[in-house]
Amino acid sequence: MNNIPYKIYLEESEMPKQWYNVRAKMKNKPAPLLNPATHKPMTPEELSPIFCDELIAQELDNDNLYIDIPEEILKFYKMYRPAPLVRAYCLEEKLQTPAKIYYKFEGNNTSGSHKLNSAIAQAYYAKNQGLKGVTTETGAGQWGTALSMACAYLGIDCRVFMVKVSYEQKPFRREVMRTYGASVTPSPSETTEIGRKILAAHPGTGGSLGCAISEAVETALGMDGYRYVLGSVLNQVMLHQSVIGLEAKIAMDKYNIQPDVIIGCAGGGSNLGGLIAPFMGEKLDGTADYRFIAVEPASCPSLTRGKFAYDFCDTGMVTPLAKMYTLGSNFIPAPNHAGGLRYHGMSPTLSQLYADGYMDAISVPQTEVFKAAEEFARVEGILPAPESSHAIKAAIDEALRCKETGEEETILFGLTGTGYFDMVAYEKFHDGKMEDYIPTDEELAASFATLPKTE
Amino acid sequence: MNNIPYKIYLEESEMPKQWYNVRAKMKNKPAPLLNPATHKPMTPEELSPIFCDELIAQELDNDNLYIDIPEEILKFYKMYRPAPLVRAYCLEEKLQTPAKIYYKFEGNNTSGSHKLNSAIAQAYYAKNQGLKGVTTETGAGQWGTALSMACAYLGIDCRVFMVKVSYEQKPFRREVMRTYGASVTPSPSETTEIGRKILAAHPGTGGSLGCAISEAVETALGMDGYRYVLGSVLNQVMLHQSVIGLEAKIAMDKYNIQPDVIIGCAGGGSNLGGLIAPFMGEKLDGTADYRFIAVEPASCPSLTRGKFAYDFCDTGMVTPLAKMYTLGSNFIPAPNHAGGLRYHGMSPTLSQLYADGYMDAISVPQTEVFKAAEEFARVEGILPAPESSHAIKAAIDEALRCKETGEEETILFGLTGTGYFDMVAYEKFHDGKMEDYIPTDEELAASFATLPKTE
Numbered sequence: 001m002n003n004i005p006y007k008i009y010l011e012e013s014e015m016p017k018q019w020y021n022v023r024a025k026m027k028n029k030p031a032p033l034l035n036p037a038t039h040k041p042m043t044p045e046e047l048s049p050i051f052c053d054e055l056i057a058q059e060l061d062n063d064n065l066y067i068d069i070p071e072e073i074l075k076f077y078k079m080y081r082p083a084p085l086v087r088a089y090c091l092e093e094k095l096q097t098p099a100k101i102y103y104k105f106e107g108n109n110t111s112g113s114h115k116l117n118s119a120i121a122q123a124y125y126a127k128n129q130g131l132k133g134v135t136t137e138t139g140a141g142q143w144g145t146a147l148s149m150a151c152a153y154l155g156i157d158c159r160v161f162m163v164k165v166s167y168e169q170k171p172f173r174r175e176v177m178r179t180y181g182a183s184v185t186p187s188p189s190e191t192t193e194i195g196r197k198i199l200a201a202h203p204g205t206g207g208s209l210g211c212a213i214s215e216a217v218e219t220a221l222g223m224d225g226y227r228y229v230l231g232s233v234l235n236q237v238m239l240h241q242s243v244i245g246l247e248a249k250i251a252m253d254k255y256n257i258q259p260d261v262i263i264g265c266a267g268g269g270s271n272l273g274g275l276i277a278p279f280m281g282e283k284l285d286g287t288a289d290y291r292f293i294a295v296e297p298a299s300c301p302s303l304t305r306g307k308f309a310y311d312f313c314d315t316g317m318v319t320p321l322a323k324m325y326t327l328g329s330n331f332i333p334a335p336n337h338a339g340g341l342r343y344h345g346m347s348p349t350l351s352q353l354y355a356d357g358y359m360d361a362i363s364v365p366q367t368e369v370f371k372a373a374e375e376f377a378r379v380e381g382i383l384p385a386p387e388s389s390h391a392i393k394a395a396i397d398e399a400l401r402c403k404e405t406g407e408e409e410t411i412l413f414g415l416t417g418t419g420y421f422d423m424v425a426y427e428k429f430h431d432g433k434m435e436d437y438i439p440t441d442e443e444l445a446a447s448f449a450t451l452p453k454t455e
Numbered sequence: 456m457n458n459i460p461y462k463i464y465l466e467e468s469e470m471p472k473q474w475y476n477v478r479a480k481m482k483n484k485p486a487p488l489l490n491p492a493t494h495k496p497m498t499p500e501e502l503s504p505i506f507c508d509e510l511i512a513q514e515l516d517n518d519n520l521y522i523d524i525p526e527e528i529l530k531f532y533k534m535y536r537p538a539p540l541v542r543a544y545c546l547e548e549k550l551q552t553p554a555k556i557y558y559k560f561e562g563n564n565t566s567g568s569h570k571l572n573s574a575i576a577q578a579y580y581a582k583n584q585g586l587k588g589v590t591t592e593t594g595a596g597q598w599g600t601a602l603s604m605a606c607a608y609l610g611i612d613c614r615v616f617m618v619k620v621s622y623e624q625k626p627f628r629r630e631v632m633r634t635y636g637a638s639v640t641p642s643p644s645e646t647t648e649i650g651r652k653i654l655a656a657h658p659g660t661g662g663s664l665g666c667a668i669s670e671a672v673e674t675a676l677g678m679d680g681y682r683y684v685l686g687s688v689l690n691q692v693m694l695h696q697s698v699i700g701l702e703a704k705i706a707m708d709k710y711n712i713q714p715d716v717i718i719g720c721a722g723g724g725s726n727l728g729g730l731i732a733p734f735m736g737e738k739l740d741g742t743a744d745y746r747f748i749a750v751e752p753a754s755c756p757s758l759t760r761g762k763f764a765y766d767f768c769d770t771g772m773v774t775p776l777a778k779m780y781t782l783g784s785n786f787i788p789a790p791n792h793a794g795g796l797r798y799h800g801m802s803p804t805l806s807q808l809y810a811d812g813y814m815d816a817i818s819v820p821q822t823e824v825f826k827a828a829e830e831f832a833r834v835e836g837i838l839p840a841p842e843s844s845h846a847i848k849a850a851i852d853e854a855l856r857c858k859e860t861g862e863e864e865t866i867l868f869g870l871t872g873t874g875y876f877d878m879v880a881y882e883k884f885h886d887g888k889m890e891d892y893i894p895t896d897e898e899l900a901a902s903f904a905t906l907p908k909t910e
Contacts, residue, residue, distance in 0.1 A: 007467075078462075079461055089534075090608075109837075110837050175882045378608065378636065379608065383631060423631065424627075430634070
């Protein structure tokens with residue numbers, strides 16, 4: 001019998017006190033954000049109407065490896081962290097695999113996901129700068145919920161633009177945000193110029209994440225004492241989310257566990273970037289080797305089928321340009337795709353690491369993802385979010401490969417959250433009504449045609 | 456600054472390996488279950504068509520203080536336990552109270568509540584006896600979900616009768632149970648004689664817990680290799696739930712924390728009975744003193760306004776008689792009452808302790824409960840279940856009393872679960888559409904008139 005416990009919780013004193021900035025270790029830094037008008041790198045001054053000052057500093061900091069976590073954020077982290085590192089003994093037994101499977105479970109907080117790690121940081125810096133509030137967008141609703149919680153805790157205003165189709169399909173998510181005092185507006189809305197324009201052009205539209213971003217940015221720009229915050233993609237978000245990887249690494253080091261392969265689902269990249277950060281640092285250093293796998297939905301395959309190019313972060317084309325793997329800013333995944341991971345682009349940091357060959361990527365169809373989710377739920381007792389289940393699917397496949405070869409590899413994956421608000425998708429799956437959708441090459445070509453020319 | 460961490464997680468090696476049977480310490484034992492026909496105590500033989508043999512032994516065991524937890528159950532407990540003992544620093548700060556507030560949080564598992572502690576035990580003994588499956592009822596859905604999870608893990612069949620009004624209002628709960636492979640039937644149903652009878656008499660009825668129990672019992676009796684299991688009220692359930700109190704006590708002892716007052720919400724009594732068990736043992740011994748407070752909804756006030764008498768456990772009057780505080784087995788709380796705690800009776804063990812003066816009880820109206828829930832959610836980051844929020848309300852009131860008097864009391868309460876599936880109730884509350892309902896004396900008198908005469 002192994003002496004690794006089912007769950008490893010760090011002591012409060014062992015919890016990380018600094019975030020880990022993997023960019024400091026990268027030889028090829030992520031490309032800078034560009035001003036869409038001039039195609040010159042955005043200066044802090046140009047960014048300051050949109051983002052908080054301290055967050056801009058973090059966004060642009062490619063040099064400092066460690067960045068102190070402010071005391072107030074540490075306090076908040078203690079409220080819902082440490083997140084457990086779980087040894088999936090039951091799943092291993094079910095699969096009859098010689099592999100050792102671990103997952104870092106980030107779902108034990110009311111936002112239901114890892115998003116809270118960055119939400120509290122962004123809300124804190126906004127408050128610290130004397131701002132009144134923040135605006136943001138949310139799709140599946142996890143980020144919006146997390147930000148509402150953080151803002152309620154700190155006592156600042158929170159305005160969420162929620163993709164209309166989610167707003168209507170997920171009234172409970174909306175209600176959780178209201179419990180935390182946030183205002184939630186279905187997007188596209190009549191409250192912004194961009195919203196009105198989109199509504200005029202597409203009267204019955206269910207909206208998209210890119211469109212909600214445009215509305216949130218416009219709203220922040222138009223109001224005194226407000227800034228826009230984003231739950232993924234940006235360098236600053238990867239930085240805050242490094243707390244996931246740091247905790248995982250401290251827990252593994254404590255028990256002398258060395259992962260061979262590290263797996264995360266990838267939409268904008270916040271979870272994956274955070275989970276792998278300190279491990280990637282070692283790989284970049286050459287002091288250790290790991291295999292990293294980004295798992296994305298086949299219906300929104302930015303790494304596996306996208307172009308590495310400068311693109312807008314939103315549909316309305318009001319944001320700076322980011323160099324990333326992208327499907328084109330007007331790409332919208334099929335409406336039958338469940339859950340998050342619907343974003344057209346990928347974190348510039350992760351994109352660069354992928355381009356440089358430090359990371360693998362695969363895409364998986366959603367019916368297989370839900371099959372893996374259900375298998376996992378039945379033996380591990382956690383009902384996973386559809387997003388997280390992409391990582392589960394890949395981890396199970398890796399464990400089955402080990403079973404074939406007899407290798408006793410150690411697998412670590414990120415279980416980003418719980419699926420309590422995704423039962424409509426589970427129901428479709430149970431009833432055999434869930435379909436897979438994979439964009440055709442023609443569809444992608446049409447979408448790539450809208451990429452801005454920056455050279 | 457205090458050196459008590461925000462959350463105390465026991466090490467795996469510190470987790471309890473035996474349940475605590477408080478009945479062994481009671482001078483006045485809970486009254487035995489009676490055969491409704493003969494009014495004689497039920498023998499194990501009479502109980503065996505309904506319950507598993509080992510559970511009958513536990514039900515009748517008033518002598519053994521400690522009962523070993525089987526290895527397989529310990530393994531399952533390790534999957535989702537230990538549950539954290541949380542110091543509510545943020546709530547204390549918000550309330551500006553000198554009181555120290557702790558809560559034992561049982562919501563970090565997919566069933567969303569403490570119910571899993573007994574579900575796995577009951578499913579295990581059923582499997583161990585070679586049975587094919589179990590039947591049960593569920594109201595709000597937490598117990599049904601917990602039992603589905605336990606049965607999926609052990610590979611036995613699970614048939615849940617879900618109160619029809621909940622089945623319709625909570626399709627997501629139903630879907631979680633399906634994810635775990637359970638069959639879920641809205642009650643009353645056409646599948647049982649009792650269900651057909653009730654449907655004939657009350658065609659549009661939304662059902663009740665008492666009625667669902669009758670259907671589940673009838674189904675178990677009519678099928679080979681099935682037994683009925685119950686999520687609360689019974690002595691065996693209090694026994695399994697003692698794991699809550701044991702873990703809490705070990706964690707508190709480790710940090711030299713001595714609670715003054717211990718608070719739990721009370722429907723059938725499973726959480727409260729489990730939480731207080733080892734503390735009550737000390738009080739019965741005279742080795743320590745604690746104040747225990749049972750908190751029940753004003754709309755279903757069995758301890759505070761019920762009669763201590765023998766009564767049926769179900770509406771259909773097919774179960775044995777239990778001596779308990781009861782509102783009458785045909786009492787149904789107003790449909791506008793949110794969440795669980797809708798049962799007409801109270802655990803015979805807790806009833807006896809209350810009758811003997813070892814425990815206090817209060818009742819609270821639901822709008823105040825939701826107000827407390829929202830206040831708690833905003834500072835502690837957990838969205839509580841409506842049931843659990845009854846305890847929160849009482850804990851806040853105690854903390855405010857300490858603020859008035861300046862007493863530095865230590866308060867421990869049970870946070871039994873999360874409210875993710877209760878957003879319809881939260882929405883009503885936010886929209887000002889939630890009403891309080893308190894049964895009149897006349898209504899209760901009419902209900903008491905149906906109590907069986909046993910003397």
